[in-house]
Amino acid sequence: MRKVWDIHGGIHPLENKDQSNQLPIEFAGIPEQLVFPLSQHIGAPAVAIVGVGQKVLKGEMIAEAKGLVSVAVHASTSGEVIAIQDNPVPHPSTMSAPCITLKSDGKDQWIEHQGINNYLNLDRTELVNHIRNAGIAGMGGAGFPSAVKLSVRGEQTVETLIINGTECEPYITSDDCLMRERADEIIAGIEILRYLINPMKETLIGIEDNKPEAIAALNRAAEGTAINVVSFPTKYPSGGEKQLIQILTGKEVPAGGLPGDVGIVCQNIGTTVAIYRAIAHGEPLISRITTVTGNACDHNTNYEVLLGTPVSYLLDHSGFHQKKCSRLIMGGPMMGFTLENSNVPIVKTSxxxxAPTVDELPPPTPAQACIRCGMCAEVCPASLLPQQLYWFSRGKEYEKLEDHNLMDCIECGACSYACPSNIPLVQYYRASKADIREQKQDAIKAEQSKMRFEARQERLDRQEAEKEAKRKARKLAAEERARDNNNPDPIQAAIDRAKAKKASVKSEKPAAENATESLDRARLKEVLANVEKRLVTAKEKLKQAEQQGSDNVEAFRTAVEKTNSKYLKTKQELITFNAVNPALSDSSSMPAEKKILTGDAAQDAIAKALAKRDAASSMTDEERLQNAVSAVTKRLQKAQQKLAEEQRQEGEHIDLLTNAVAKLDLKLADADAAYQQFQNNNHD
Amino acid sequence: MALLNITSPHTSGPLDTGKVMQLVLIATIPGVLALHWHFGWGVLINIVWASIAALGAEALALALRKRPIKFYLSDFSVLVTAVLLAISIPPYSPWWLITVGIVFSVLIAKHLYGGIGYNPFNPAMVGYVVLLISFPIEMTTWASPRQAYDGQLPSLIESITVLFSGRDALPIFSLDGITMATPLDILKQNSTLTVEDLWTKFPQFGQWGGLGWEWANIGFLAGGIFLLTQRVFTWHAPISMLVSLTVMSAFFYDSGSSISGGSPLFHLLSGATMFGAFFIVTDPVTSAVSNKGKIIYGALIGVLLYLIRLWGSYPDAMAFSVLLMNFAAPFLDYYTQPRTYGHAKKDRSKSEGGQ
Structure with missing residues (x-):
């Protein structure tokens, strides 16, 4: 006997499996109308590829997978598409969703299909593609696309492949009967899985010990293979993926992680059969085994049901008495959800x-006060403290809820079952989880708008700083020109500068334009260099983020794209500029008119430069310098404030802001020095 | 067709709160019978009177709080409080003493502190402490056990008379020897005799833990084991309390000199030890909830129990020890949160404060 581990907690509700597992699986028949929801799985809904009025054959794809995490839908019998519209679907919220409605023609005519003779000759990716095209989603509960589970490997190696035949929910026997009757197909399906994921250590089928016939059948079928059938004591909820992994391997799936993180892949029994049929016979997933049970039905058994068959059709076949029925449940009594309407179809996960009577599952009694008896904590398979979670849920204390790991609750219902006060604990947790998710979404949104705002602010500041720098550079250039022309006496120079400026505005327009032009070119080059630098940094950051698998990869990618487009744009500008203003050295000798004629853009630029110059020249130098000092001071203050804020919040941009403050500090010193110098010069 | 739409799970276990409380009541029977046998009708009369008073007080509180009276009375929780307090009050106490205790337990310690499930302190023990502090003489004169007293214990009629008219109304209570110091009292007062001498000098010491007391303790132990088998509570708190009491008394026993604290067996079977361990310490509302928390909670109660028994100024210390630890329960819960599936052990020293 292989060693099995125990899980914490668990309960032993009445099994009630004998009602439905006595008879062999029956084919339920072909209903007149079938309804195929486009979303029967986790991930993006499939997209309809048929039109109303179109004739389809059995097994024909009627909706294709949209994207990687999605699953195709196939017609389960031949007939005519009569509607593509919203219909009630099996969902706890009793919602409607897009569905394809098929009117069967009764011929049940297959589309041409063919199995793969020797899949070992096939490439793994190709094989996974076959599974993807067959529309297979996990048939245990959640309906996760099987192809995704089988293809996303990365660098993880799989040690153990676990096939989940636990079926720990009371009443349900669909996997039980499947294992009894089709053990060979299950084993063949598992062999395909083994080829696909190549488990290094072992392949296990986990079954609760209340299914001796199934265990015997699988043991017979698995003889001579590397597949090991493991049975363990019956206890709810052993069939939860995380619980089964713990029972069979003693390992725990880390919180927020996947079984792959501990080298395990789990598949449901039903899924293995679907994979076998897809590969060996080329049949897509168009039917499943569904248990119909409960005392409100005369005939309790397992049916092979065409997907899309209305629940009411199955009930009609089973001698259903609505008057006796307390509620209609899809799934088991612990985790199943009630159906408000029996017109919903059977889907891949049903x-x-x-259909229990009132005696079987009486309506819930009013909840009494929690006496903190701790029975819920005793039975919780995740080792949570449900009574604490209940208090926090009632008080909407979301931080404490998260601190007490509410998100690790698997909603198995053991706590509610054990609660002597009949408190609907799981419902409290569902509501709180939804609230927390919503809050998190809101927080992310707020953070994003904050980032957007800050980025905008930073951009505006930067533009301001660039303008400032340009103004300074222009001034310096003009001063130098003036100094070169005249004597080096500072006072005289200042006077001359003023004169020269006036003169240049009046009579030396071309010269000023040349200066502007050369400055523009320098500016463009400078900007280009800057953008290039930023592009390199952004790329580095992106690379880093990708390596670390950070959540911000997307943000960095957009940043890189943006910077790149800016880089290209600036480059384009420079090229255009060079084209418009050929060799700078020549331009000084060129008549102004010629340049003005070269294009409207250039003309605009010149007009702007002139206007700026005029505005600047109307200020005295002292004023301008004073202005510069006060502007830089203001900016420094702002930057310091920002830095303080950031430090208080321990944000990520402290370094950046510290740099900025230091730079501004230097700038202020410069501006101050210039101003002082000017004043000294004037007062000497 | 529209069908009932409710969320999972759709089935529930066999226990409900009313049944849990009834099981607790049933489990007190062996201990109560032992007390009755040794101390007479006073024990049962205490229980009956306390139950009547408690139902009345609960109904009143529910009416004042505008709660459905029948629904809440049917959870039997107030009867448990009444029975536990009645067992703690000396037999042949006057009606008003019991009533004051019950009214304080139910109105103040239970309803004013939030009602069932919300009260931070064990209501029965709050009532007991209020009585002990307010009426120390009435609360510390226990009747003599049947074998230690050579007269007749009061008859049923006499006992009822005592309930309504007080002990003075009955000539029998003026007789010497109808009330006696309990073994715990004697041991606490003693500073000259060895434990062995005490046993020969005082008739009430009995075999192990005092005449009557030892059988009452064995009765409550049996009831506690019954509750454990019914999974009404887990072993953690009571067993750790008994173990820590054993360890403490073994440590200070010194094989029976005049300053000895008495043997472990004496402490386990004397006073309210077993009653406390299985009926008071296990009160779910006011104790720690995680298993580790329960172990610490129980162990500290055992330590406090011994310390107050030996060096405190009250003969028995169950109520004080439990109330002191009721304070600590939320704190214990915070630091003993079990490791969740898939998580590493939580390091609380790194997080802020004990909230």
Whole structure:
């Protein structure tokens, strides 16, 4: 006997499996109308590829997968598409969703299909593609696309492949009967899985010990293979993926992680059969085994049901008495959800239709006060403290809820079952989880708008700083020109500068334009260099983020794209500029008129430069310098404030802001020095 | 067709709060019978009177709080409080003493502190402490056990008379020897005799833990084991309390000199030890909830129990020890949160404060 581990907690509700597992699986028949929801799985809904009025054959794809995490839908019998519209679907919220409605023609005519003779000759990716095209989603509960589970490997190696035949929910026997009757197909399906994911250590089928016939059948079928059938004591919820992994391997899936993180892949029994049929016979997933049970039905058994068959059709076949029925449940009594309407179809994840009488599952009694007896904590398979979670849920204390790991609750219902006060604990947790998710979404949104705002602010500041720098550079250039022309006496120079400026505005327009032009070119080059630098940094950051698998990869990618487009744009500008203003050295000798004629853009630029110059020249130098000092001071203050804020919040941009403050400090010193010098010069 | 739409799970276990409380009541029977056998009708009369008073007080509180009276009375929780307090009050106490205790337990310690499930302190023990502090003489004169007293214990009629008219109304209570110091009292007062001498000098010491007391303790132990088998509570708190009491008394026993604290067996079977361990310490509302928390909670109660028994100024210390630890329960819960599946052990020293 292989060693098995125990899980914490668990309960032993009445099994009630004998009602439905006595008879062999029956084919339920072909209903007149079938309804195929486009979303029967986790991920993006499939997209309809048929039109109303179109004739389809059995097994024909009627909706294709949209994207990687999605699953195709196939017609389960031949007939005519009569509607593509919203219909009630099996969902706890009793919602409607897009569905394809098919009117069967009764011929049940297959589309041409062919199995793969020797899949070992096939490439793994190709094989996974076959599975993807067959529309297979996990048939245990959540309906996760099987192809995704089988293809996303990365660098993880799989040690153990676990096939989940636990079926720990009371009443349900669909996997039980499948294992009894089709053990060979299951083993063949597992062999395909083994080829695909190549488990290094072992392949295990986990079954609760209340299914001796199934265990015997699988043991017979698995003889001579590397597949190991492991049975363990019956206890709810052993069939939860995380619980089964713990029972069979003693390992725990880390919080927020996947079984792959501990080298394990889990698949449901039903899924293995679907994979076998897809590969060996080329049949897509168009039917499943569904238990119909409960005392409100005369005939309790397992049906092979064409997907899309209305629940009411199955109930009609089972001698259903609505008057006796307390509620209609899809799934089991612990985790199943009630159906408000029996017109919903059987989908890929529908393992059971439970129609209990009032005596069987009486309506819930009013909840009494929690006496903190701790029975819920005793039975919780995740080792949570449900009574604490309940208090926090009632008080909407979301931080404490997260601190007490509410998000690790698997909603198995053991706590509610054990609660002597009949408190609907799981419902409290569902509501709180939804609230927390919503809050998180809101927080992310707020953070994003904050980032957007800050980025905008930073951009505006930067533009301001660039303008400032340009103004300074222009001034310096003009001063130098003036100094070169005249004597080096500072006072005289200043006077001359003023004169020269006036003169240049009046009579030396071309010269000023030349200066502007050369400055523009320098500016463009400078900007280009800057953008290039930023592009390199952004790329580095992106690379880093990608290596670390950070959440911000997307943000960095957009940043790189943006910077790149800016880089290209600036480059384009420079090229255009060079084209418009050929060799700078020549331009000084060129008549102004010629240049003005070269294009409207240039003309605009010149007009702007002139206007700026005029505005600047109307200020005295002292004023301008004073202005510069006060502007830089203001900016420094602002930057310091920002830095303080950031430090208080321990944000990520402290370094950046510290740099900025230091730079501004230097700038202020410069501006101050210039101003002082000017004043000294004037007062000497 | 529209069908009932409710969320999972759709089935629930066999226990409900009313049944849990009834099981607790049933489990007190062996201990109560032992007390009755040794101390007479006073024990049962205490229980009956306390139950009547408690139902009345609960109904009143529910009416004042505008709660459905029948629904809440049917959870039997107030009867448990009444029975536990009645067992703690000396037999042949006057009606008003019991009533004051019950009214304080139910109105103040239970409803004013938030009602069932919300009260931070064990209501029965709050009532007991209020009585002990307010009426120390009435609360510390226990009747003599049947074997230690050579007269007749009061009859049923006499006992009822005592309930309504007080002990003075009955000539029998003026007789010497109808009330006696409990073994715990004697041991605490003693500073000259060895434990062995005490046993020969005082008739009430009995075999192990005092005449009557030892059988009452064994009765409550049996009831506690029954509750454990019914999974009404887990072993953690009571067993750790008994173990820590054993360790403490073994440590200070010194094989029976005049300053000895008494043997472990004496402490386990004397006073309210077993009653406390299985019926008071296990009160779910006011104790720690995680298993580790329960172990610490129980162990500290055992330590406090011994310390107050030996060096405190009250003969028995169950109520004080439990109330002191009721304070600590939320704190214990915070630091003993079990490791969740898939998580590393939580390091609380790194997080802020004990909230």
């Amino acid at each position: 393992n059971c239709i439970l």
